[in-house]
Every structure is written in C-alpha cells, then in structure tokens.
Amino acid sequence: MNAVAQHPIPTGAITRAITRADxxxxxxxxxxxxxxxxxxxxxxVIYLDGNSLGAMPAAVPARMQRAIxxxxxxxxxxxxxDADWYPAPQRVGGQLARLVGAQPHEVIVADSTSVNxxxxxxxxxxxRPGRTVILGEDGNFPTDAYIAGGVAELTGTRFxxxxxxDVMAALDENVAVLTLTHVNYKSGQRYxxxxxxxxxxxVGALVIWDLAHTAGxxxxxxxxxxxxxxxxxxxxxxxGGPGAPSFAFVAERHQAALRQxxxxxxxxxxxxxxxxxxxxxxxxxxxxVGTAPQLGLISLExxxxxxxxxxxNALRAKSVALTELFIALADQExxxxxxxLATTRxxxxxxxxxxxxxxxxYAIVQALIARGVIxxxxxxxxxxxxxxxxxxxxxxVWDAVAALKDVMQHRVWARPEFMARKAVT
Ligand SMILES: Cc1ncc(COP(=O)(O)O)c(C=O)c1O
Numbered sequence: 001m002n003a004v005a006q007h008p009i010p011t012g013a014i015t016r017a018i019t020r021a022d023x024x025x026x027x028x029x030x031x032x033x034x035x036x037x038x039x040x041x042x043x044x045v046i047y048l049d050g051n052s053l054g055a056m057p058a059a060v061p062a063r064m065q066r067a068i069x070x071x072x073x074x075x076x077x078x079x080x081x082d083a084d085w086y087p088a089p090q091r092v093g094g095q096l097a098r099l100v101g102a103q104p105h106e107v108i109v110a111d112s113t114s115v116n117x118x119x120x121x122x123x124x125x126x127x128r129p130g131r132t133v134i135l136g137e138d139g140n141f142p143t144d145a146y147i148a149g150g151v152a153e154l155t156g157t158r159f160x161x162x163x164x165x166d167v168m169a170a171l172d173e174n175v176a177v178l179t180l181t182h183v184n185y186k187s188g189q190r191y192x193x194x195x196x197x198x199x200x201x202x203v204g205a206l207v208i209w210d211l212a213h214t215a216g217x218x219x220x221x222x223x224x225x226x227x228x229x230x231x232x233x234x235x236x237x238x239x240g241g242p243g244a245p246s247f248a249f250v251a252e253r254h255q256a257a258l259r260q261x262x263x264x265x266x267x268x269x270x271x272x273x274x275x276x277x278x279x280x281x282x283x284x285x286x287x288x289v290g291t292a293p294q295l296g297l298i299s300l301e302x303x304x305x306x307x308x309x310x311x312x313n314a315l316r317a318k319s320v321a322l323t324e325l326f327i328a329l330a331d332q333e334x335x336x337x338x339x340x341l342a343t344t345r346x347x348x349x350x351x352x353x354x355x356x357x358x359x360x361x362y363a364i365v366q367a368l369i370a371r372g373v374i375x376x377x378x379x380x381x382x383x384x385x386x387x388x389x390x391x392x393x394x395x396x397v398w399d400a401v402a403a404l405k406d407v408m409q410h411r412v413w414a415r416p417e418f419m420a421r422k423a424v425t
Contacts, residue, residue, distance in 0.1 A: 018328060020402075023394035026325075032318050032389060038306040039239075039391040046396045046403075048375040051185075051213055051353050051386030054239030054303070063302035067295060088297040089288060093247055095304050096238065099312065100211060100230065101221035102249050108284045109234065109297060113212060113246040114143045116231040117179070119260040119287055120248060121151045124177040124206045124229060126259050131176035135205070136161045141185045144210055148179055164189065168199055175205040182220070183213035183351030186378050188343040190214075190351050194225040201226065212236055215247070217352040217388070218319060219312035222249055229254070237352070237388055240300030245293055250284050264289035306390060318389035319352040322397055326354050326385065329401040337408040342382055353386045366418035367407045373400045 027033055040058045041047055047055050071083040080086045094104030110116065121134065134148050138161040145161060152159040162170045164184070171178065178200045183190045193209060200207045209230040214220050216237030222230055228251055234244035250258055259280070265271045266288035269279045280286035324347060330339065340357035344350050358364055358381060365377040375385045385400070407413055 017332060018325070018398075020395060020398045023325070023398040026321070026394040030318065030393070032310070032314060033393065035306065035310065035390040036393070041391060045372045045374060046400050047391070048373065048385040048387065048400060050239070050388030050391070051217070051236055051384070052376055053242060054216070054236055054388065055391055056241070057239050057303040057306040059302045059305050060241065060299055064295070064299055067298045085292075085294050088294060088301065089245075089292050090285065092297055092301045092304070093284070095301065096215070096247060097249075099220070099238075099304075099307060100215050100232070100247075100249060101219070101223055101225075102230075103223065103252065105283055106223075106252055106255075107247055107249050108287050109245050109247045109300065110288050110292065111246060112243075113210065113231050113233050114147055115262070115289075116246050116248040116287070117144060117147045117208065117210065118151060119262055119289075120208050120229045120231065120250075121148060121177060121179060122155065122261040123258050124208060125151070125155050125157060127206060127254070127257060128176035128204070131174060131205075132157050133174045133176060134159045135167070135170055135175045135178045137164050137167060137180055137184075138162055139164065139184065139186070140179075140181050141210070141212065144179060144181060164191075167191075167196065171199055171203050171205060173203055175200070175203060177206045177208060179208045179210070181210040181212060183217075183353075185213055186342065186355060186382050186384070188213075188350045188353040188355055190349055193220070193222075193227065197225050197227055213351050213353065216307065218316045223251070227251060234296070234300045237386075238300065239303040239306060239388075241296065241303065244296045244300045244303075248284070248287050250287065255283050255286075258286060260287055262289045266290055266292065310390070315389050319387055320347045322387040322389060322392055322394065323347065323350065323352065323354050325394055325397045326387065326401065329398065330354075330356065333401050333405045334408065337405075352389070353384060355385070356383045357381045358383060360413055362421065363413040363418040364404070364407060367413040367415070368400075368403055370418070371403045371407070373403045375400075 038058055039055045041055050071079040075083055089109045092109040093107035097104045097107040134152055136148050148159045197207050206228045209227055211230050211232035215232040230249035232247050234240035234246055263278045267281055267286045269281045338358055342355040342357050361381045361383045362377045365375055365383050378384055
C-alpha cells in the first residue's frame, strides 16, 4: 500500500454535544481508514482489546497455511535453510525496528517479554558492577516486578520499586539499572522516555524500557532518546497472534559488552560447530537462547505488513483523536453511572488506551463483551479500552460508548452470568 499521510483529526473543534454523524464525518476524513481492511475482524465486533491481544491481520492465514502445508509438511527440516526459517529472529527484529526508532541490527525477536527482561536485567547489572539497586515502579505490570525481584535475589542486589512520581528522585549512584514500562498497563500513563533516560544516565544508571503498550501503538524513538535496552510484546499492538514472541533491543554501543545469562546454543557464535565452550554471537544475536518458535515468528512477520507505509505520526494523531473522543463521549453520555477516569486527560501523557473505574467493572465488561464490544478488566476496578488506530473508527468509539450507556441504564451487568469470574479477565 502507498504511504499514508499525516492527518490531525480535530475532535476538539466540536463544542456542542457530539453526535454519531460527527464521528462518521471524522471517519470520512480519516486517511488511515483503509488500513481497517488489513485486518480480519468479525462482523458485529468492536475490538477495544488490541492492547492485550491484537486483531488478526488479513495477511496472516495464507502465510501460516504456506508455513504449515509447504514449509513444514513438505520442506521438513530443509526449511530451516530453504524457507529462511533460521534467520527469522533477526529478520523480523529488523522489520519492526522502524516502529521503535531503532536500527535493524539492534532488534531481535525471541522468547517472551518476561524472559527477555530477565536476560537484559542480568546483563545490565553485569555492566554496572558494585552498584546494588534495580530501580522500578510500584504499579508496573506484575511480571516486570516479579522478574526484577527474582534477578535481585539471584544476583545479591536489591529491587526497589517506587511510585511513578518518585522515580526521578530515586535515581542515584546506587542504581545499576532502572526498569520501567513506557505506558502503564492499567492507567495508560506514559513516561517521558527522553527525560527519564537522560536523568538515569546522569547518575550512571542504565535503563530498560518495556514497550509492551508502546510498540505499534505510537511512534517510539529509542535511539533518539539514547535508550540502552528495551523489550516488548509481539502479540499486542503488533498483532503477531496469541503468544507471539517478544522483541528485545540492545543499543549498538552496548552490544559488544553484553553478557546475558541464558547462554543457549542459538546465542552462540557458531551453533552448528557444536563446540563445548560457549562463545557469544556478535551483536544482538547473543540474546538468542534456544530454537526459535518459527510459527509464531512467521505469524508476527506477516502481521507486521499491516504497518507497511503507515506513518507512525499519523497513527499517533488518530490514536489521540480516538482516545480524546472516547473521553469526551464518556463525559457526555456516562455521567451519573458511577464511573471514574483512571487515565490522564492530557493526551501527551498517555498511551493508546483509556481506563475507566467502576466498582462493578468486571460485570460491566462481561456485559459489553456479550454485545460485541470487547475490552478487558484489570482488578480491582479498572475497565480497560485499547484504541488500535489501524482498525478502529470514530463511529466504533461512538457505538462502544452507546453500548456502555445501555448496559448501565438497563443494569444489564447485574445478570448472574456477567458476575461470575472467568480465569482470564
Ligand atoms: C507491560 C507488560 N510487560 C510484559 C507483559 C507480559 O509479557 P510476556 O507474557 O510476553 O512475558 C505484559 C502483558 O500484558 C505487559 O503488559
């Protein structure tokens, strides 16, 4: 597809009550609207959970079919060479580098976000011998805290989580590494990556950014911010599919010195010599551990074509317009139903999600899902709505808020089937 132009959408210009017709007019002016066709979404569904599991790009099924029926079934083990399976971690990493502001040889796709965080935390600590603190945020996604705690125990360092507002003040000469999620998974609050990285470097600390709720949702400039390391999910806004592998970024300047702890054979300089001594591969390849999950990689690779030609600044402009619209419609339509807003009203400080609070949040989300409006719930009271600008329209936002209003007006959420908790919320 041709390059998609930038297009600021002036929702703020609407001063009277917003109507569905207003939203349709915004859709007509939306130059990203054709990207919706790059996704295979079911009819009757408004998908506001792309921040958890992205929608399926239309390019994926045919590519997966070829991978399974030809490359696996017919090519068999020959496909590691003949179908270029072997270099997929580097190739797909290079493909998504543009989306995070990195050079292609600084990104690799492997393992899960949790595992990549483990590898990079240990590697970062080894680069700062004598320093004793892993600094993090209290309220970060749990796996980030669990992994940091586990690494601290293993390395004899201390994991110190502090409130988001206290991160800057807590940075001192004891901190070896700061580990933060750029956009908070619950509130959608976003750090100033450049400012935080700069402050961490002033005290000699390294920073690992978790881009789980950033990559594919907005522009991200890892190198312009002089970031050291980053990790992120392949299955959220990058739409790689359930359990798609994660990506890791290592700034070029750190690659030669990087020593990660999971010294598996795929991170070896010459894996197929089968030597008994570990010797790290050059560059970011040394982050590899074991055999790459090819089907997940192939799915992610095909999914990333949904971003072909997309200007990430245009994507961000639409994402801001959608979140602004959702907040404005929530103000207009949902007053008096007991909702709170857990996300900042300052678009510059948020990601691509809006979270509401309500004491019956779980049941309300279940009632919405039953109507085809899919968001999710995060304990204790957060209703989370993600706005993936590639496949959502302004009319979708209107219809989602209308469904929410109806669920509240008619107390649909109070039905017993919506109150019973499922395993995955
Ligand atoms: C901020 C953040 N980091 C990490 C993860 C989990 O990553 P993984 O399951 O790939 O280890 C999530 C999942 O939602 C997340 O929101």
